[in-house]
Every structure is written in C-alpha cells, then in structure tokens.
Amino acid sequence: MPSSTVENYLKAIYGIAEHSDEQALVPIGKIAEALELTPGTVTTMMKHLDKEAFIRYHPRKGVEMLDKGRLMALQVLRRHRLIELFLVEVMHLDWAHVHDEAEVLEHALSDLLVERIDEMLGRPAYDPHGDPIPDATGAMREDRSRPMVDREPGPCRLVRVSRDEPEFLQWLQKAGLRPGAELQVVGCDRLGGIVEIEVAGQPLKLGEAVAADLWVV
Helix, strand or coil, X not given: CCCHHHHHHHHHHHHHHHCCCCCCCECHHHHHHHHCCCHHHHHHHHHHHHHCCCEEEECCCEEEECHHHHHHHHHHHHHHHHHHHHHHHCCCCCHHHHHHHHHHHCCCCCHHHHXXXXXXXXXXXXXXXXXXXXXXXXXXXXXXXEEHHHCCCEEEEEEEECCCCHHHHHHHHHCCCCCXXXXXXXXXXXXXXXXXXXXXXXXXXXXXXXXXXEEEC
16 A cells, blocks of 8 residues: 555645646646655655656656556545545534645545445535545546636636635635635736625625635636
8 A cells, every 4th residue: 555655746746737738747846846845855756656657757857647646646635535525514623624634534544434434425526625526436527617817707606715724714714705605706907916706795806816716617
C-alpha cells in the first residue's frame, strides 16, 4: 500500500493537472508550491514515482500522470471527500473545519470503511464544498461549472468552492454563499477587479480573486 506521502504527491499532481491543459506536463515548481516543498525534494520523489509507474517524469519539463497514478489519486480524493461529507452530515462539524481533519483521516481509513460510509450517506455525488466524489472505480460526474468571474450577467447557482481556508469558508457562509445558493451576477468591472452580485436580494461586491474560486452553473 502506498505511503501517505506518495498519496499526497499523487493527489497534488492530479489537482494541478485537473485545472490545466490536458496535454500539458505538470511543472515541478507547481508541485513544490502546492506541497510547500523544495523543487529538489519534489524531483527526488518524482524519480521514485516514475519507477513505480505512477507518473512519467520528464527532466526539466515536468511530469505526466499515468493511469496507475491517476486511479490512486482518485481513490485518495474519494476518501477525502466522503470523510468531509461524513463529518458535516453525521458528526455535525462546520464545513469550514473539515478539510484538515479529512487530510489526516484519508490515509487511515480502509476501503471497506470508505465503502460503508459511501453507502450510509446514500452514494453522494458531491462533498460539502461542491467537489465531485469519485466512485469506487474512479468515475465521477462531469463538472460543467465555471468560475463566477467568467460568468455573464444573469441568474446562476453556486455549486462549488475551490478554496478550503476556514476563514474564507466562514465568510462565505455569513454571506449566504454555500453550494446550492441561488444568486444573480449583476456585472463585472475588470478594470476595478470587482464582481457585483445579489444573494437573497442583497447586493454584494466580490474581488475577482474571490469570484474565481466560486464556481457556478
């Protein structure tokens, strides 16, 4: 069974590749930044993961994830997201505080226990932050959402939040911005870096950086 370190690396690589050009290699620098490690440390691990056929390492270019590594990353994401939902729905923890708990527990739960949690929760498709939950085979629903900052004016629904800092999530909750919230995009001032919206009839101005982390349909 891969170590928690290997699982964290694969999850990080998958997360970066998921939001990049499918044909592009994942740069070592981005992996190092995501895991808060030095590029040299990451390069050493990439060579190890290459030998284990999780990824293909291209010196001075980056890495590509192979099927074995992608499936492992999706299994880790499945555990993580099911744990987050379990902590919110069953243990009644605040959605702003479950990410760090899941980071620890995702490496400790057996496949049997994960399957039991999935069954108990009714085979959910999304975690509390709106991220899709892979099934046992690694398949998950297609994500048709896009960042609010790229949305034209009009009604839409918040479906996913791509930042997990507790303070940020708590602020969103106070503003009524949780997955499922219906809202209206009023307009976007690109020059000023502001996106104007209405939530429950109340006007709200968001910075573009915030709106980029709120995904809507």
